[in-house]
Amino acid sequence: MPLRVVLAEDNLLVREGVTSLLSTYDDIELVDACSDMVELMASVAAHGPDVVLTDIRMPPGHTDEGIQAARRLQHEAPDIGVVVLSQYVEPAYALDLLGNGSRRRGYVLKDNVDDVDRLATALRTVASGGSYIDDDVVDALVRGRRRSLGSPLTRLTARETDVLAELATGRSNAAIARALGISEHAIEKHTSVIFAKLGLAEKTDVNRRVMAVLLFLAGRPSETAEHC
């Protein structure tokens, strides 16, 4: 069963480009391509896709229509995943998207859309209930947190910081182990230590873990997204 995707992107060239890119994957089927938020919501109602792939800035307002669409879908159709394809590397946008929980939500930078498998991985992860945050966004978050006064990140070792960044992308322990070249067991141990050092309650569910880490990195540890 191919993954059914609806695309929303107001720029013609990018829309064509992403369409072509997705057509190279056998397990992904682009059901419809829209150019503004109104069309998107109508298309979702008509086609019932598994994942929505959307730009942030679209007509009518050219502000954060993609994020608004994600919020609406959270209420109206919570089983549909949303991957936002954005030109904004600033973490504030990603946090906006995940404000209502990280389940079935992904954030990929347009800059990296030509990185062959990134987009496909994001779509697949989100469709199966997980979360995906672009590495570059996480990097910006980590850098930001390190910069702020008296950052607790200074308590972590370099390896622990790497693991933390990986946790923030939403990857599973297995995927992190592969990415860093260490065992899953080591990942689990690192994770416990990290959470202890940062004073965070440990979460077993991957989605809750992502939220906890992201919120921490954004400097809002008191908020917990319990409605993941």
Next chain:
Amino acid sequence: MPADHQYALHGTPVFDEERERLHLLVVYDVVTGATAVVVIVMTYVFIARTPWLPLLAVLVALAASLMAAGFRPIARGDLEGAVRRLAVANWSIALAAAAIATFAWPLMVLAALLPAVLAPPYVPRRRLGLYVAASLAVALGVATIGLLQDFSGFEDQLPTWVPPAVVIFFTPFMAWMVIETVLQNSTRLHAALSHTLAANVQLRQSEEVLAKQAESLQASRARLVAATDRERRRVERDLHDGAQQRLVAVGLRLRLTQDLCRRDPDAAIQALAALREEVHAARTELRDLAHGVYPAVLSQHGLGAALGAAADRCPIPVGVDADNVRRFDRQVEATVYFCCVEALQNAAKYAGAEARVQLTIDFDGDQLGFTVADDGVGFDTTEVPEGDGFANLRDRLGATGGRLVVDSRTGRGTTVTGTLPAVPR
């Protein structure tokens, strides 16, 4: 509604002073009249029982009543009305008394002139002429009646010492009223004049200050406009030299790659990979340029997020403390953002490669403030006038009612602090 008159407007403290003054004068005049009545009655009782005396007493009493009738208009604020009554009373009694007691004509001349001397503060200029003319006419009439007739023969009925005694007794009273009135008029005129002069001097000084301020505002505006133009040119230049050139190069390489595709597909694939790098670089440049013009993240998410990104782009390390900054209106956020960015650029240029920068934003409920502090080489503020680097910041902040403070010591780093009034959204 009483009419405006020459010196004072109804309702002002000056008017109340005038009112007080007139009130006193009328009291004085009435008392003089009453005294005269008493003297006349006593003369009748103790000195000479001539029927002219009671007649005179009645006439003086009537005149005094008419004057006293001026109290009500004074209370109402109709000062001219009171003066009118006083004038008519004085003139009438002057003529009547001169007709009957001819020896008293010098006193009555004074009585006739009093209205003309009293009137100026209370009577509008156009009617003042009437009072003066009437006073002159009555004075002339009094002198004529006093000197040229004696139908009553009243003087002969009195002991010879009485007429001189009366005149000598009442002269100081009458003279005093006239002198006092004239003195007061001139004193007040003098005071009003010096007040006006002082006010003029102050006005001139204020004008000078305002002119200077206007000049400096104009200069500031001109600088801002010039800065905007420079920015535009810079953007155009960066676009032209950077992204545009890259795209031209990419176009050329694509053309070449097209040819390669058939001849040497492997080489073509490599060329395309290189091209992707070029495109990435162009995108980054364009993004930075867009940030320089106006970063979208600033309008969407505010100062915290935007300054974090700006700090990232700074070549020397920057610590940012702006996590819980609220949202303010566009112009305030833009001012603070661009001032901070410029301060960061200054630090990157002048503080030295080893320096570290700390950027702080705070809001005290009234004023939004930013501080960009580096621990670099600093400069001597007394030696170097701050130069262009800070003029722009000052202008930007000044345009929104803010101020800039620059503190630096050679070897100890530089701290730039800006504040501006702000209301959270």
